[in-house]
Amino acid sequence: MNILLIGCGNIGFILLDVWSTANFYDEIYVIQPSMLHAAKFSKFNNIKFVPDLANVPSGFIADVTVFVFKPQQLPEILPKLQAIKRKLVISLLSAIPIQDIAIKLSDTPIIRIMPNVAIKTGKSVNLAFSAASLAPADKHQIEKIFENTGYLKWLDSETMLDKLTPITGCGPAYLFLLGQILSNETIKIGVAENIARNLVQETLLGAASLLENSDNYEELITSVASKKGVTEAALKILEPDLQQTMSEAIQAAQNRLQELKHENRS
Numbered sequence: 001m002n003i004l005l006i007g008c009g010n011i012g013f014i015l016l017d018v019w020s021t022a023n024f025y026d027e028i029y030v031i032q033p034s035m036l037h038a039a040k041f042s043k044f045n046n047i048k049f050v051p052d053l054a055n056v057p058s059g060f061i062a063d064v065t066v067f068v069f070k071p072q073q074l075p076e077i078l079p080k081l082q083a084i085k086r087k088l089v090i091s092l093l094s095a096i097p098i099q100d101i102a103i104k105l106s107d108t109p110i111i112r113i114m115p116n117v118a119i120k121t122g123k124s125v126n127l128a129f130s131a132a133s134l135a136p137a138d139k140h141q142i143e144k145i146f147e148n149t150g151y152l153k154w155l156d157s158e159t160m161l162d163k164l165t166p167i168t169g170c171g172p173a174y175l176f177l178l179g180q181i182l183s184n185e186t187i188k189i190g191v192a193e194n195i196a197r198n199l200v201q202e203t204l205l206g207a208a209s210l211l212e213n214s215d216n217y218e219e220l221i222t223s224v225a226s227k228k229g230v231t232e233a234a235l236k237i238l239e240p241d242l243q244q245t246m247s248e249a250i251q252a253a254q255n256r257l258q259e260l261k262h263e264n265r266s
């Protein structure tokens, strides 16, 4: 399989790192305009880095092209990509609908994937959607590309991918915020900052480990909060407001996603 990776920032680099150890590809070309981080790239000795799509040799056929640049770069990149021989395009760009890419690449199946930051540890939830029905071989290639990055969930609609983005895409940040708040509270009661952070980190990791075997939140909560106990007192304060605040937060993220779609078009 030949891969064309366009953009090698945070996410592009992680993908390259995963692919380079899995060794399932034939050739990879990476388009990366500035080589500010060239030192980081030197470990990939069998992958070719070029600054522009114009530098890809005319004989190269990209079985899979992966978009991991910023959405604002789309108008510049799409016309150049028309000159490249390509089969499938996978876009990881947030808030860019397939139709905005298909305008210029109507001859290519386009798949959207929305990962989250846990792609770094191979634990991402990767939402996937394809407008066109894919041949089993194409689906297999996509699954191969995202193997070892986390869980790949195919969705029936692009609208659902956008609706789920504030949950699976942004979700890790909500937990990190909770960790930060708990750390601050621990510091307030007189614990040194590094110890406070470590205590909270281990508490969250321990809680996450229980989720490996259960998604029954009610039971998990009951397992900590006994009737008239200490945890129950805290939960009575948290629950009503947190439910409402979370709904508002998810709605705000959804509104911003819709705004971004329009901003990136103009």
Ligand SMILES: NC(=O)c1ccc[n+]([C@@H]2O[C@H](COP(=O)([O-])OP(=O)(O)OC[C@H]3O[C@@H](n4cnc5c(N)ncnc54)[C@H](OP(=O)(O)O)[C@@H]3O)[C@@H](O)[C@H]2O)c1
Pocket: 006, 007, 008, 009, 010, 011, 012, 031, 032, 033, 034, 035, 067, 068, 069, 070, 071, 073, 076, 077, 092, 093, 094, 114, 115, 116, 117, 169
């Ligand atoms: N970060 C996340 O957690 C996350 C999660 C889901 C989806 N995404 C999506 O993934 C995409 C990449 O995010 P990121 O965090 O990896 O961004 P990033 O770190 O800013 O990386 C973007 C890369 O694209 C390169 N680039 C700029 N212009 C280009 C061009 N004309 N041709 C090819 N490459 C070009 C940049 O190179 P220079 O350094 O030279 O400018 C940079 O290496 C975004 O569209 C984002 O919406 C990100």
